[in-house]
Amino acid sequence: MPRHRLAALFEPQSVLVLSDIDLPAGREAGARLRGRLVQVLLEASGEVSLPEPLSLPMPGGRLDLALVCVSPTRLPQVCDAVRPLRPRCMVVLSHPDQSADPMEDAAYCRSWARLHDCALIGPRSFGVQRPSLGLNLSHDTPHALPGKVALVTQSRSIAAAVMDWADDVKLGFSAVVCLGDEASVNVAAVLDYLAMDARTDSIALYLEDIASAREFSSALRAAASVKPVVVLKSGHGRDEPGGQHDAVFDTVLRRTGAVRVPYFVQLFSALKVLGYAHRPKGRRIAVFSNGNGPAQLALDVLGPTGVLRAGLSLATRKQLQETLERGAETANPVVSFAPLRPQVMARVMQLLQEDADVDGILVLLSPDPLSDLDGVVDELARIAPRAGKPLITCFMGDSQMRRLRHVMDSAGAPSFRTPETAAGAFGTLTMHHYSQMLAQQILPPEALGRPARVDEARAIVREAQRQHRQALGPRECRQVLACFDVPVQWLPEADSPDGYGDMPPMSIRVRRDPLFGPYICFGRGGGAMSGEEAQSGMELPPLNRFLARQLVERSGLWRRELSRSMTPAAFDMLQETLECISDLVCELPTIASLTLDPLYADERHLAAGGIRMELSSTSMLVLPETTGYRHLAIHPYPRHLVREKTLKDGRRWLMRPIRPEDAEPLQELMRSLSDKTRYMRFVSMLRELTPHMLSRYTRIDYDRELALVATVKEPNPANRGHPRERIVGFAHYLRNPDGRGAEYALVIGDDWQRCGMGAELMRGLIEAAQEQGLTYIDGWVLAGNSPMLGLMAYLGFSNDMDPDDPGMRRVWLDLGETRRQ
Structure with a gap:
């Protein structure tokens, strides 16, 4: 397993300190780094040069970590000096000399880091501390006490204040990271590492800005699924008039499993209580x-x-x-x-x-x-x-x-x-x-009743764009809703809700946040929602039935009126409507806003009085499924990967991405495996997956991993012989810690082996990995597993011996080479 790219920062094997001022790191190397840390104290002016020879361990011919603190005017000289050492990570601390152009410094660091494959923190970073190693790569003279809380902040002043407060109350940390200008390493990358860090039990996060909504939300969900994450973000409640960015940010935190606190004083009390079992x-x-x-x-x-x-x-x-x-x-x-x-x-x-x-x-x-x-x-x-x-x-x-x-x-x-x-x-x-x-509900559990007529809806939108229109007409809006089977009837006049009794008018609105993309609001109809109502009745797509229900029940309209008057049948119809509109938003990225207002309910039906859809300049010629649905903060269920297949002997089967409700069918597959197949796959006699493993394989974040299943239809004796879907094959890849490749896993039921199913599942994985920009895919196979080694050779994989275990083989495929073929 390759090292995480930030392991060189948090667990460095070699550290070079280059500064023209005295730093704590140079005064004490730390108990775990003696002989592996060298400080070079530079003159205030003159040439920058390194001593020769530089007595540092260089695994793989690369320096793990360079700590730099020099005047901004000398930063290019220092980078040139360390370039031959090919540092894996670099921390650029703030310096007493102020920069004439901080943005230019950040751009230089970003370019240098990308050109030299270096994870760079800064410039203008407060630094990093790793107390358990006695490692202080910051300006702060007191070393933080060892503990289990990781502090990640974008503000030097907040980091300094927290460190001073923690020293007074004797609070310990597993890591302290102040990112500065985030030229190369951002919050998402640090969260990815801390999620796997054995020294960290919980994470305190102070935010000011977020660069990538998808990368941030995906990393935050991964971290919050295994450790409590408490977020303090500046700007709480200070949106511009008409803006909802802060409320959308709260919605993102709800969907990722993190918790937001409004005040600094609550940050560590929240971590204290979230550590409770x-x-x-x-x-x-x-x-x-x-x-x-x-x-x-x-x-x-x-x-x-x-x-x-x-x-x-x-x-x-x-x-x-x-x-x-x-x-x-x-x-x-x-x-x-x-x-x-x-x-x-x-x-x-x-x-x-x-x-x-x-x-x-x-x-x-x-x-x-x-x-x-x-x-x-x-x-x-x-x-x-x-x-x-x-x-x-x-x-x-x-x-x-x-x-x-x-x-x-x-x-x-x-x-x-x-x-x-x-x-x-x-x-x-x-x-x-x-x-x-809510975080458990990221993906829709099943496709809606009938497949949406996505191509027809996209054709309507393309025609409007061809005519340079910024909105669809009423008839076109209704046609688009019909393509997604939105279950609403249409009133002849918006102000004539005859037959709908005293039910209050409702509305469903889709709006777009500049960073996090589209969001869905539910509340009272007949006009603009209040800020409080929009915030409580707000959710991000994609929705499933559970999320749609929560969206309605959080709204003030539900609490005050609908909960006492809406029938179960109408409530079910409302949830289905929200699901369908969520599907529409996912598949039509050019929809800038959608307003369904007013919306009325009787005992069994919904009726709408008005519909409006405004368009953005996003081209519908570029399909969202080929770009990873980048217009959304959360990757939806990748339905474009659902494909019907036929084996050589004529048997039909379905390849599709796994869904949360597949846990029990997947367990049935594992229980049905022969001892030989089970051992070849798990290198053990594991007879069934643990609950954690089942959750891990079925609740997928499709922005960073993929699991495909092969299913067949068979009679179900428990349901009078009606057909049921049975999983007979499973393929999965998870990104490696280096962020460049992924490790695959493949298992096929004994009765379905040697018929081409494994090759089709692997081709599906390879295609998806290429779409996500991965450069290689690899896996570990027992040397005696001839069928698997043969399949990988057939697919073009290379086969390397494991130098540490002759009984294992590493099989790998260069996806860049595959793409060029």
């Missing part, structure tokens, strides 16, 4: 306190965080009355005024845990000399790790209560100092749970 199943919280004041302070901040006050059941309230003293409050919040004892706390926690209407518990305690707070906290520390629901605590005060907070922290349960912070932390926890659910 327990996840809430809902947003309803029960509050217990030994005084009224703290409980009320916590309740005051619940609403804006999206957390709801749980309504305790009558049975719970009755048992609380029996447990607590006379006069205690047993509604939510539960407040006891008597001195607390451990056994009372244990019973209260048990009752709140068992209440089905409670999703989480917040315990607020103030100092009380009459209570056995040490015993109470010991009991909470015993309960919290085994509790079935999140238990968050707040111990107000410092001199007496700090030690108690440490007890809870040591037990793995987050504890906070103020009621507001504790309540906000639970809000972060619920939002993270909700975002993770």
